[in-house]
Amino acid sequence: MSESENMTDEAIIEAVNTWIDENWNPELSLQEWREILVDGGWATPHWPGQFYGRDFTLAQSSVVSRVFSERDVVPVAQGGPGRLAAETILAMGNDDQKSRYLRPILTGEASWCQLFSEPGSGSDLAGLSTKAELKDGRWIVNGQKVWNTSAHHADYGILVARTDFDLPKHQGISFFLIDMRQPGVEVRPLKQMNGHASFNEVFMTDAEVAVEDLVGGEGNGWQVAKTTLSYERRLGGVGRANPKAEKTPGRTHEEYREEVRIANEPYTWYPQRQGRVDLVLPRARETGAIKDPVARQEIAKLLSMTKGANLSLQAAEAQRKSGSNELVPAGSIGKLSASVIARQAAHVHTLISGADAMRSGPESAEDGMVAEVLISVPAISIAGGTDEIQRNIISERVLGMPTETRMDTGPFRDIKRND
């Protein structure tokens, strides 16, 4: 371990290049290539040597990724939910689970989804009521999940379900790995207000989970789920891979591009939900709205907010690097900033377009992108923790303001909840 920690960036770059020279062949099938990559220890170099890695630090690992990108070599499977499942299993699973599940995730052979949110528990994730009961040596699961990206083509899911309704809500939860290809699991696409269907609803009716697929022990599900959520926050844009060369020939590249296309499908509208600030000045010039004094004021506000938010993130990052103990609230402030900026951007796009904002589709502004902004922006204030949840986190953890009086203590069974 100490040996890898001491590797300089130059040494890493040289080692990766040598390995690529010896092993990379763009005519292999994607599956064949990934087997070589995983066995070579370059798929997830920050993982332990025992499980496909090299005990690299995340910084060293990013040097490896950079070389792969520069050499235009196909990397490890990038699918978002799969990465979250893999990191969670690696951190909290047992060796049996690690040896059965990790490798197919890295090769891209198996795809995964996340079964956390429920119609009755959104912001209050720990208030979930999907039930798992142990019967005849199997866990039997009943309940409904929602907002499950990629569930329609997933082989497996990471699932949180309640195994004890008599304990306080955080204590009665367990974490499972569930086979999605079984009769008790039904997946239905969930169409959003912007017309895309990036997510699914998952209905579980007497679905089965083997006892060996309980992760972290019964009743420890909340701790395991927190691990997943911390990776989700850290990885942020995970799953949105960007193959460098669109047209690089070779079988591996072709199959990889298809894999990425499928993985990215749910996310095509994500830039629009952030408001497309990049389109504002060009559109204002094109339409002449740049001469309108009211539009100018609102554009200037938008550009100021965007700049202020970016600079405060950079300042927080610099402070973190300098080892300052001062609490830097970058995460939640960054997310709330993105919401506020997206709303202002939608407002500005509306001012610029005027009645043209009634249109949508290919003939409307920017090939429909502006229309998509206008009907997608509400999502950014909800997905991944609502603005209100971010404000709670900021006020309580950063500003140290007192918490709300809780109404959800005591046995879960007695807590008022949605039917």
Added chain:
Amino acid sequence: MAFTEDQNQFREMVARFLQEKSQPTATRKLIETDTGYDPAVWQQMCGEVGLAGTHIPEAYGGFGFGPIELGIAAEEMGRYLYTGPFFASAVMAAYALRHLADGESKEELLPGIASGETIATLALDNLDSPERVGQQIGVSDNKLNGTAALVVDGGNATCLVVIASNESGLGLYALEPETEGVSIDAVDGLDPTRRLSRITFANASARQIGNVSTEGLATTWDYLCAALAHEMVGGAQHLLDSTIEYTKMRYQFGRPIGSFQGLKHRCADLLMEVEWAKAATHHAARCLAAGEGEDYLPSMVKAMASDTYMRAAKEAIQMRGGIGFTWEEDTQLWFKRAKSSEVFLGTPSYHRERMMTLIDNEEAAA
């Protein structure tokens, strides 16, 4: 991106000094006096601590730092609501001299400003925008005529620096306040911590110390705005901090009012806005110091800091409820400073328009 260790130490030193010398109890006494400042504190601040010379070149008796360090000092002064002629003399007059005066006049005037022995002010006949400066004061044969309706610390100044129209455009002039034909009258101010005077010139003799180009005046204005933005974000930070503390100790309905989401969420929004304005303001100072970055940054941060300071001031009063509106509560002092800063050197709307004009120009040049 981050401040250096030296800069952090400098900030701590300034904060320690102001914490001791600029408590609200002291400010309340000062605002009842004619001059509105404490000469002993002023001397100590300029002499021992050396703040007035922070950004003045060593050749002219200063310490030779730049907008970043001046910004640090201004930010702490905003936080502690320092009341005295620092902004008029060390910021306004000193920057006008640095950017617009000839070498000889800099040598003559800047060392006194740096040491605090001279209290100078910049008499502008318009505080709304640089484009409108010079319409109310004219000069011929080195005799000034006209009125500067709002001059910061005009009554405290021992040296007047004036921008006036002459035959060839705008010029920079200097004169002593005792000069014949100069009359200085106190003007009632909404913000008792920023002293205002009206200065009238009636054939007052002045010496020309420089020419003022449009660009030179715009640049000077930029430096003033950047310094003022620091003062404002410091004030906004104080209001945020003190309001959070208040919501933790004030009980209603059997619980601290800070436990209500109706307040918590607004505090979170305010923190976010303060963080944006602070980061942008610090960035603007770094860009001025390095001579890089977008030329609209000073206007951008003046607008942002103004809006943020006012929002913080309104929330600070509102979250305190009745007590917040009393004379006895100190928040009112910051509220008034926020209001006078908001409109001083250009309103937020003016600066956003100026920012857009600079973006237009950049596009046209490209």
